Amino acid sequence: MFIQLLFGLSALLTVGCAIAVAVTKNIMHSCVFLLGSLLGIAGLYATLGADFVAVTQIMVYVGGVVILMLFAVMLTGGKDFVSRAQNLLGLAPAMGNKWTFSVGLLVGLVVILTNVKLIMNIAKAYPAKVIGNDFPSTVSQIGHLLVKEHVLAFELSSVLLLGALVGAAIIARPRKQG
Amino acid sequence: MNQTIVSYLSQYEFYDSLLCLFGNNEGLLAFVIYLLVALIIIGFSATVGGLGTYAERKISADLQARMGPNRVGPYGLLQFLADGVKMLTKEDIMPFTADKFLFYLAPMLALVGVFATLAVLPWSNGFMMADLNVGIFYLIAISSLVGVSVFLGGYASNSKWSMLGGMRGASQIISYEIPVTLSILAITLLAGGMSFGTILSHQEGTIINWFIFHNPFAFLAFFIYAIGALAETNRAPFDLPEAESELVSGYHTEYTGLRFGFFALAEYIEVFVVCGVGAALFLGGGNLPFNIQIDIIPLQLVQVVIFITKALLLYYVVIWVRWTLPRLRVDQLMSICWKYLTPMAILNLVGCAIWLVVFNGKSMADLVFGSH
């Protein structure tokens, strides 16, 4: 009962906020709706029983990426985003003319239908079942996998993050003008 | 493992009769119990937050040889209620240049973020609302909502003071999250788990089993945590986001009435939560400094009292520090975080890991007294 409720709430939050992100014309409001959407996704992970992933979602996206986006918007002053006249019925933001929207819609539909078809086939072939394991919690399972099977990925990820850190530092350094 | 208040109560006979009352619907009964406990905890935390404002003024008055609030109720104890009523009846003013939607949303985000942290606070080893496997990690993650709300509160007001305060607040909160997270990682390493149940069960017994006395690195980690926590809750000497001598009141300059009250409430509850987490992680939580082994409800109540006492002692230190130390400059603040606390926290983590391997998980006391 609670799982259904949590799923419903999270799905509503995710989809509702995602639509709001696309529809709203104020870029600051978009960022805040994105926060709601990401929180909803964390709720969806929680309904799947992936507690560690859910909290990681909150920690990295809500606590980090959204704040970074807000800072990035503030680099430009954070004023209202002036939308161009050519938007769809005054609802969607201006990302092109009628043709872009219709072609985009068509492509989106085709992609979604193909994916649904594919996933349905896979789901039929492998019916859902709970895979038993010996681990007391998802955390210890992830830990054991990181230390044993995927130890190379674990170590390489630190090198990747080092690269990101150095890149971030270099990009942000003040430079000579012109 | 994974003790919650419901699973704790279900050991006793009256749980079964309650279950009959709810037509054997366990989910509904759990919901009702959680709702009641949540209301009690929020009522208690709000009182602690309110008394926190009173204690703040009274202790500062003591430190400065003044009287402090002494008119409302005995010793001015009911001052916070009077303040609450006053805030409720104040006119609700919003700057006409403000971003209305975000101006409304910011205090709500702060409240949601702080209340959500209360769910995993370990009042004792039986009375926990939710003992998640990712307990402490969840607490760090969800409290970052407060950082977002500080920034949004500053942005939405569209006042220069608020904007500066909001920017400073958000950058300070995220910066100091790093040393705090790293020192909590050291405790995760020692406890072998992230749930508060695991962390508390490792600190049972006498005072020497508390993690602060586990090894020298854990001792240092406590102080890194304490400094970082002060900065994360925007307390002096790190109260730059609301520095009254330079920024008027920082990110809540434009907030009036109840919305300001919500910001203040969230801030004071957050200080209590941070103190509680410090008590649980390093100072043994609800465990007595000496050894008793009885499992009855009164012992749980004793544990709750001990936990709250420890948290309030830390709360006192927080207020004491505020009225003793001068405020830092922004550049000093950032260099303390990134150049001193963060490398120190990382080295601490390394030290804890090496200690665990070299001494095979034994604590200092085990080595000295040769127990286990």
Place this chain on the structure above:
Amino acid sequence: MTPAQIDGLMPIVILMGIAVVLFFGGHFLTVLLAPKKPSHLKSTPYECGEEPVGSAWSAFNVRFYVIGLIFIIFDVESVLMFPVAAIFRELVDMGHGGYALIIFLSFISVLLEGIAYCWKKGDLDWVKSFQVSLKNNK
């Protein structure tokens, strides 16, 4: 996590719900109790009694963004370290302490290297010396 454990998430949702209800309830009470006499001067943003000049929403210094970027990287590193730290003790008890220590230390040393680089190059300084940064960029 089993469905029974997911029920343990109930208090979080309840507490968040209470926060939202409290916010709107308090707001409703304010609407009932508080006086309403709006005026233009009352609702001007506070600028020490002067007429406010311009909007507060102006471009901010890039240093906040840099702090945000560095924060995210450390955040992700700590997220990766948490599960390993949680089973570290278990590994020590099983007798794989040395192996676990090597993995953990090599991960952290890369992290330390990153912070040492940023410190050396002056990216952690709040007040950046323009000359120094120019020299480094050559």
